[in-house]
Amino acid sequence: MKTTFKEENTKYVMYFEGRLDTAAAPQTERDVQPLNDCMGHDIILDCTKLEYISSSGLRIFLAILKNAKPKGSKVYIRGLNEDLRQVFAMTGFTSLFEFV
């Protein structure tokens, strides 16, 4: 599992690559720490190269959202494949996030 953080046009973008499963979750949680520093910056979680997400991965996404909302930041999800889209739909996450 690999993550890359970039700041693009005042937006914070986090790129996810590989399988975000239970084993990879603790390291990924540390890797997304820069997103916690957002001060009104919108956040994009780029999942174009994300192959799998477990419930632990969804918890990380939710934690990012919960941290960003009070600061006035919006969280967008980009590039979900069909399998991941189904996971998001089944868990009710489709209504929590905005998708680009």
Add this chain to the structure above:
Amino acid sequence: MHKCGIFCIFAANFEEFSKVAVLDSLYLGLSGYAWITIVTIMGIFVVMARSRIPAEVAFLGALTVLMITGVVTEEEGMAGFGSEPVVVHAAFFVIIAGLLQSGVLYWLTKNVLGDPSNYHNAVLRLMVPTSLLSAFLNSINVVALFIDAVKIWARKLNISPSKLLLPLSYAASLGGMCTLLGNSSNLVIAGLYLNKTGESMNVFTPFLPGIILTAVGVMLVVALQRFIPSRESAEMSFETTSDYTVELLVPTDNPAVGMSVEEAGLYRVKGGSLFEIVRFDKEIIMPVSKDEWVIGGDRLIYAGQINELLELKRTHGLAAADHHVWSIKDIDNKRKMRTAYVCFGSELIGTSMANSDFEQKNNVALVAVARQGRRVKGQPREIRLQAGDTLLLECPSKGESKLEQDNRHALTFFDSHFVPQLGSKTITSALILVLMFVISSFHMLPLMATTMLAAGAMMLLGCCRIQGVTNYIDWELLLILGATIVFSVAITKTGIADAVALSLLNFCGDNPYMVMVVMCLLASITSEVVSDVGAAGIFFPIVFQQANILGCNPMPFVMSLMLSVTISFASPIGSSTHMLIYGPGAFKFTDFARLGLVMHVVLLAVLLVVVNALYPLY
């Protein structure tokens, strides 16, 4: 045939011999038959106080003695079992089955009786509404109605049912004093008064003295509640409310998704605790912190009181299902909760629901599991089942008998007091109950016909399952009631009642107060050993005659008799309501005497003062 013939000849000869030689002679003013009756009835008390012989065996034994000695004929001996009180009680049991299975009892416990926090509070919360209801309905109806509801309370408060059942019965008897409809004996006396005077009593004639006695009685029970015995009921060890492990699913569109369990109100819940979350990908979160997020498809595993936890389905939109649920609207809300035990030799033993096709095959979903004596850890659907485990299953609304029949070797279904079954049948059975009260209160049909009609309606309209309905009937109680009625016949027939009453007039002289005190004392003692109705029937003609001889207004005599036959609190056979609670409370025969004797003496004194203050003698 040969043996029977010999027995008949022997019995006939014995009867003939005894009549001629011994029993018709008088001893101390009473015939041999009367003495046999006295000794036999006293014998019941001795046997029940000194041995572990079941009450119904003692009563039937006494009845046998009265029959073989010729005190009562075979017809008289058997007539008790077909009498109105016995049939009415049997019908009540069926009605109660309907009220239990359709959720009326659950609703009553939750909404009418309330949710007391401790025993002291519970006694008061129980006695006030019970006595008020008993004033307007028949006290037997009220006690029969609340017995199961009170048992649920006892389990919630973790006390023996006996601690609440005794106040229940006392409150019903007390409240029953307030109107003519309250106690059966009131109606008997009012009917006899009408026959003698041609004057009809108002329904509220006994209200004023009755309400004063009720208030005093309730205060006495509250003040002396430490004298109420604590008895371990057999049912208590059968199923407990706090041992269930419950699994509830969060549907996709649940508003709690994205919140923490604490924010969603799913962490600290009434009657239980959240100890595990199983995510959609089988990841297990345990222990669960209050900040844990709720995700659609989560299975929340709670431990605690089943009735409170099942409320989460309604209040928080959770589901009981073996598959994923997108929306709570997709769930058939007519499905029923059923409880069942895993039988010995069941094919389910050693397997878990997740690893068998039991749920799919029967269209049921396992919601909770309880294992006697200890809490089961883990997700209910993953638990390897053992014989005796209690399962809570969500079942289709129809085809209950087929489900039971198909799985009779695997599961034994039963009705639990803890599982809410609210629905259209709740309203139907409540309506049947209200109609029964209206019809019997206005005497549109005799009480026996009304209760039988209500019992039939409960079955025909699907409020209770016809199969197994006889399991709800307390046959032991019916046997005791039938025998008690025969004792009443024997006491009247053998002249015991007449002899005692006449000798009392000689003893008391012409002081009306003295006569009233002695008659009330005797009537109340008689009602303790016979029944309130029996004592009313025996003493009314004597009391009325005494008032006439003394030139007094008969009303204070009649009223004091009406009230004194219902203050029988010291023995279980004193009132039909006491008999109803005797079995469910696992009481001993002498248990009623501890508080009952004090109640009897104090209320007798109060009633004599109140009646004489309200009704002038001349």
